[in-house]
Amino acid sequence: MAELGANTVAGGVTLTGNSGPPEVVAANTIEGPLSCAANNPNPTDNGQLNTVHGPASGQCVAGSLTPPPMDRTFCAPAGPLAFGQCAFPGVWDFDLDAGSGPLGQNPTGTFLFESLPRHYEGNVTCLQVNRRVASIGGVVTASTFVPSDRDLRSR
Secondary structure, X not given: OOEEEOOEEXXXXXXXXXXXXXXXXXXXXXXXXXXXXXXXXXXXXXXXXXXXXXXXXXXXXXXXXXXXXOEEEEOOOOOOOOOOOEEEOOOEEEEXXXXXXXXXXXXXXXXXXXXXXXXXXXXXXXXXXXXOEEEEEEEEEEEOOOOOHHHHHOO
C-alpha cells in the first residue's frame, strides 16, 4: 500500500496495478498529471481532495476516488436491533449497530443492553474500532434501572 498525503509534487503521479488495501492519495498539490489505472480497489483520497494542475485520468479523475472507509461495529448486520444477538450467557444480552468516519468522526448508531432486571437502550455518541475490538459510548435514552438511595450515596 502506498500513501501520498499532504505533499507538493513538482511532477506527475502515476499509480498502476496495485492491489490490497486502497492506495491513499490525499491532500496533495500535484503540479503535473495524476494518472491511476488497474488498481484493485480504486485509490482513495480519504475525503481530502488533491489539487492537480495537470490532467487527472483513469481511477483518479475528480469524483471517482473511492470514499474513505467507515469504522463500523454490529452484532447482527441485518434488521432491527433485538436482544440476544450477542450475549455473555447468564450475564448480558445485547445488540448494537454503530458507525463513524475513518478517523472516528460523526459516530452514530444505537445499542441495547439487558441484564435482568435492568434494561438499557440508547444512541451511540462515541465509537473506537481497533482491529476486531470495538468500544462504544453513548447516551441512555430508555432504562428500567431506578437508582436506590444507596446507589446515589455511593457516588
